[in-house]
Amino acid sequence: MGTLIYADNAATTQLDKDALEAMLPFLNQEFGNASNQYSFARFPRKAIEEARLIISNCINARPDEIFFTSGGTESDNWAIKGIALKTQNKGKQIITSSIEHHAVLHSCSFLEEIGYKVIYLPVNSQGHASIDNLREAIGTNTSLVSLMLANNEIGTIQKIEELSKIANDRRVLFHSDAVQAVGHIPIDVNTLGVDLLSASAHKFNGPKGVGFLYLRKGTDLINWSSGGKQEFGRRSGTENVAGIVGMAVALKKNVDNLRANEIYLQRLSSLFFEKLTGSGIDFLVNGDNYRRLPGNINISIRNQDGEALMHRLDLKGIIVSTGSACSSGKLDISHVIKSIDVPREYALGTIRISIGKDNSIPDVLAIADAISSIILRGSM
Ligand SMILES: Cc1ncc(COP(=O)(O)O)c(C=O)c1O
Known part of the structure; x- marks a missing residue:
């Protein structure tokens, strides 16, 4: 295989070099447990609080x-789960959308299993939930609305x-899964009007296994874990110091260069x-076409098999994702592609190419060439 063209940045991104550099001391000599009171814990603890400020x-x-x-x-x-369980006296209804990530959808199904009602708002052909549908769905027993900022597919x-x-007008809390958006488009929690917002470092050139939850001051939810009282007593467990530091460096670097x-x-x-x-x-x-994550290309090719195309691109050293998969002998179309009603003859041939700042012009031209030669000439 020649050089790899990685174009699946919505799945994960390469760790930024400066982030790695900033992490190394905490994986080596500065290994102290940030929660301890002695001087050896001081530097890691300070690094965590600096990272919190930067983020x-x-x-x-x-x-x-x-x-x-x-x-x-x-x-x-x-x-x-934290808001739903905390506010069950107010009501047991949650509103979300049909195109959320499974981290949201499966959290909602967990709540359904224990007696909550979840309303899944439909989206239009571009993937937007309707304001009127949300207005109609909110009832006096609604405790949370969870709608993603940017769709991962x-x-x-x-x-x-x-x-x-x-x-907000109905005094219902609002959460947004901003995992794909943070570090890629400007985010201001006040302009967005959210009470809670989720983010993940590995989507913006930070390390894997670390992220954050923004929780507006005064918003109460159940603690995620009990134990040593880290994270203001809400999420106990020894901190991932290196991960937190790397996340802050990667996020700041991306935010400083958002427009470029x-x-x-x-x-x-456009060239692609x-x-x-x-x-x-x-x-x-x-x-x-307009309100779209930079670098996200999601196409459905008529009369093609997206999964086969993904594998054939892989053989050429090109890494992309698919929106349809052949599981247990039958072709499955992703819940997002189904929700936006892509005609079946196109939907089965869906691929997502998510380019990132490390991709080049020759990369995108090579991807387009590879797709057309596979489809038009059947080339491997
Ligand atoms: C929109 C969205 N939400 C949540 C997640 C889960 O994030 P993580 O991989 O950090 O658990 C992802 C990851 O693909 C995502 O794209």
């Missing part, structure tokens, strides 16, 4: 509103400011589409 500044929050977790899945689980950026306003990265990725996407359209392949672009 809070990146999303216009207060440092004491940032709670470190093991990543996006934990943040989503904590937000949803099709890249659509929801109008969270408008959706959260409906919930966005312009660069838009250029790469020019090349693919020129090849004459019949495909649809999924998601919103």
Whole structure:
């Protein structure tokens, strides 16, 4: 295999070199347990609090509103189960959407199993939930609305400011899974009007296994774990110091370069589409053309098998994802692609190419070339 072209940055990203550098002391000589009182714990503890400040500044929050977790899945689980269980006296109804990540959807099914009612808002063909549908769905027993900021498959950026306003006006708490958005588009928790927001470091060139939950001051939810009282007593467990430090460095670096990265990725996407359209392949672009994550390309190619295409690209050293998979002999279309009603003859041929700041112009042209040669000439 020649050089690898990695174009699955929505799945995970490469660790930033400066983030790695900042992490190393805490994996080596500065291994002290940040929760201890002696001097050897001082440096790791200071590093955690500096990271909390840096991260809070990146999303216009207060440092004491940032709670470190093991990543996006934990943040989503904590937000949803934590609020639902804390507010069960108010009511047992949660509202979410049909295109959420499984970390949200499966947290909601857990709640359904223990007697909660969950309303799944539909989305339109671009992946937007409707403000009117949300307004109608909210009842006096609704305790939480959880709607994602940016979709991980099709890249659509929801109008969270408008959706959260409906919930805020009715005094219903609002959580947003911003795992795909943080570090990629500007985030201001006050402008967004959210009470809780989930993020994960490995999606923005930070390390894996670390993330955070933003929790607006004054919002109460059940503690995630009990024990040593770390994270203001809400999420006990010895801190992942290196991970937290690496996350802060990676996030700040991405946030400082948001606009430049966005312009660069838009250029790469346009070049990709020019090349693919020129090849004459019949495909649809999924998601919103304008309110879209930079670098997210999700296409459905007519009469193709997305999973087979993904494997054939893999053989050529190109890493992408698919929105359809052949499990136990039958072709499955992802819940997101189903929700936006992509016609079946296209839906089965869905692939997601998520390019990142480390990709180059030759990378995207090579991906478009590889897709067209596989489809038009059957080339391996
Ligand atoms: C939108 C969204 N939410 C949550 C997650 C889960 O994050 P993590 O991998 O950090 O558990 C992901 C990861 O793909 C995601 O894309």
